[in-house]
Amino acid sequence: MTTPPVTDAFDDLAAQPGTPRVPGLADRVAEVVAVTEEHLARTDREAAFPVEALDALRRTRLLGLLVPPQHGGLGGTLADLVEAAQLLGRSDMSVGMIFAMHCQQAAAVVRYAHEPLRTQLLPRIAAGEVYLASVTTESGKGGHLLTSEAPLHQDGARLAIDRFAPIVTGGAHADGFLITMRSPDADSANEVSLVYADRETLRISGSGDWQPMGMRASHSIPMKLQGTVPAHHVVGEHGNxxxxxxxxxxxxxxxxxxxxxxxxxxxxxxxxxxxxxxxxxxxxxxxxxxxxxxxxxxxxxxxxxxxxxxxxxxxxxxxxxxxxxxxxxxxxxxxxxxxxxxxxxxxxxxxxxxxxxxxxxxxxxxxxxxxxxxxxxxxxxxxxxxxxxxxxxxxxxxxxxxxx
Ligand SMILES: Cc1cc2nc3c(=O)[nH]c(=O)nc-3n(C[C@H](O)[C@H](O)[C@H](O)COP(=O)(O)OP(=O)(O)OC[C@H]3O[C@@H](n4cnc5c(N)ncnc54)[C@H](O)[C@@H]3O)c2cc1C
CATH class of the missing domain: 1.20.140.10 (Butyryl-CoA Dehydrogenase, subunit A, domain 3)
Structure with a gap:
């Protein structure tokens, strides 16, 4: 597999240092903020995920902020991300973090996903169909980003996922997951692969329990994820x-x-x-x-x-x-x-x-x-x-x- 050519919006960011470029960004964000404000007392009290705000993020196409226009996205810059994240954070930190973490995942797909995953997934993110959750934390290693303990198994053209994730923001509502796992045939925990899985291809179990001090509306639950995905769902190179x-x-x-x-x-x-x-x-x-x-x-x-x-x-x-x-x-x-x-x-x-x-x-x-x-x-x-x-x-x- 080869890395795709450098023609995407995320690399474009380098050419436009520090400047926002999405027209009407503030209006799109204002629509999400209005919905967020309406529900935030309840989502905090009930430790419930802000589904209404996520719907607004889908509707306003903000989930596709960093997706290049050729894939239907808004083609935003890092400055757009920073601007939108700040405005959402003013209203509710949980909604802001849900958005910022999704954009971080989307940027990894933009820059590192291989074909055909790239052309299959990016238009769905841009259209607001796919909200991405992040699975990097693991029980044994805690937050350490660059190691993984759960092995990814390759069986011909499929990769087998069996991963416990102690804390996944929006895990009950995500349409897709980017998961770190130990690479197939890895010699050490430092050889980590990032793999994409659609929700519908996974068997998902877990208590759904989330009773934290704050960030209650982030609904960051423990989950067990099991299933198989095509080999081309590895994002970037195995072990890298x-x-x-x-x-x-x-x-x-x-x-x-x-x-x-x-x-x-x-x-x-x-x-x-x-x-x-x-x-x-x-x-x-x-x-x-x-x-x-x-x-x-x-x-x-x-x-x-x-x-x-x-x-x-x-x-x-x-x-x-x-x-x-x-x-x-x-x-x-x-x-x-x-x-x-x-x-x-x-x-x-x-x-x-x-x-x-x-x-x-x-x-x-x-x-x-x-x-x-x-x-x-x-x-x-x-x-x-x-x-x-x-x-x-x-x-x-x-x-x-x-x-x-
Ligand atoms: C609201 C919220 C949402 C989150 N959402 C997600 C998510 O969607 N997906 C996901 O994968 N993760 C998520 N996380 C997890 C997060 O990214 C961190 O990985 C996690 O908070 C770290 O867990 P930990 O407390 O076990 O920290 P660790 O970093 O494992 O540390 C545990 C303890 O050891 C101490 N410690 C750690 N390293 C050292 C060191 N080298 N020397 C000395 N002391 C050390 C720390 O201070 C801490 O007290 C979320 C966390 C929060 C708070």
Whole structure:
């Protein structure tokens, strides 16, 4: 099998650094936001997947944001992804993460799927028929992306999948799965393949149980996936998932997640400011209080830092520079670590600023209680400890401390 020619939208991104290009993107996102807002109290309370918001993502063709126009997609850039993820995150972090993770999977198909999978699957994603779930985490190895324990077996022209997945966002509603498994005939756990499976080709079992602190509407359930797929459903080359992780999964995860988290915290700050400046807020809060002003300033400062880092990293990734260079890896990882910490800290600060009634109770219009629970997952979603360990090794070798 050979890698397809480099004519797709994802590579195009490199030619258009940092610029959005999908007309009417904000209107499409606004349609999803309106639906999300209508259902978010219930989806959080019931830990239920936001099927209505997913329908809106299908209808508005946003599921095909990164699919090239020749396959019917919107042909969006990384800047479009970051913009849409932020706007969705302002409304609901679960919906934002569902969207960002799907786009990350779609980009891997765009760039690495072989024929005939490529021409079969991309138009279905573009048309909103296929919502993709991600299966990388495994029980024994936790979140470690570059290893896999479950073996993929090749039997002639078919690949046999038998994989337990402890946490799959939207797994009960996904139309297709991208799954990491140990390559056929692999000598070590580092030889990982990425394989695509349509939902209808799999036997799926699992309790469906999901009762987390936050991210409740992400409905990230444990699942057992079993079945066979054609051999051409391997995405990229067998044993070479590392390349997809380095070039697509890592960068798009860190950019997409950070954009969602920034949006989530910015949405919370915006709602707090609306409350403070409303007639009722002006009666309840002293807007000249130095303590209040300092707390608002600190929250804003944290978000400014994340925004600047996000834009800088976006430009680096979109310019097509070699991301395996340690200084660039360090920047990419810093974005994820910093965004996860600062967005959470900003919202925590806002809770102090407005106090118990509007900071701690579920029914406040600020939604700080929900947002804090959701943002607590950011440091855990691909553990910051893992990234610090990798960063520490790279930083140790760079005695000159050269920045990307
Ligand atoms: C809301 C949400 C949705 C998710 N959706 C999906 C999904 O759809 N598909 C999917 O595959 N996964 C998903 N994940 C899993 C996620 O990508 C991570 O893999 C997962 O959160 C890591 O699990 P873990 O806590 O076992 O972390 P691990 O990274 O395995 O770490 C376990 C513990 O060990 C510590 N640790 C880890 N490595 C080191 C180290 N080297 N040195 C010191 N300490 C270390 C960590 O701090 C942590 O306390 C989701 C997670 C969340 C929170």
């Amino acid at each position: 998932f590392r390349e997809i992780a380095d070039k697509v999964f890592g960068p798009l995860a860190h950019l997409g997640w950070s954009a969602v988290w920034l949006g989530t915290a910015a949405g919370a700050l915006s709602r707090v400011l609306r409350l403070l400046r409303s007639p009722a807020g002006k009666k309840q809060f002293d807007l000249r209080s130095e303590l209040l002003l300092t707390r608002i300033s600190r929250a804003r400062q944290r978000l400014e830092s994340v925004h600047a880092l996000l834009q800088r990293t976006l430009r680096m990734v979109a310019s097509g520079e070699d991301l395996s260079v340690p200084s660039r890896q360090l920047l990419l990882n810093s974005l994820k670590i910093t965004a996860s910490q600062e967005c959470f800290a900003a919202v925590d600060e806002l809770i102090e600023a407005v106090g118990l009634r509007h900071g701690y109770l579920k029914d406040s219009q600020t939604r700080l209680e929900l947002v804090l629970r959701d943002l607590r997952s950011a440091a855990l979603n691909y553990s910051n400890d893992r990234l610090h360990l990798a960063d520490g090794r790279m930083a140790l070798l760079d005695q000159g401390v050269r920045f990307a």
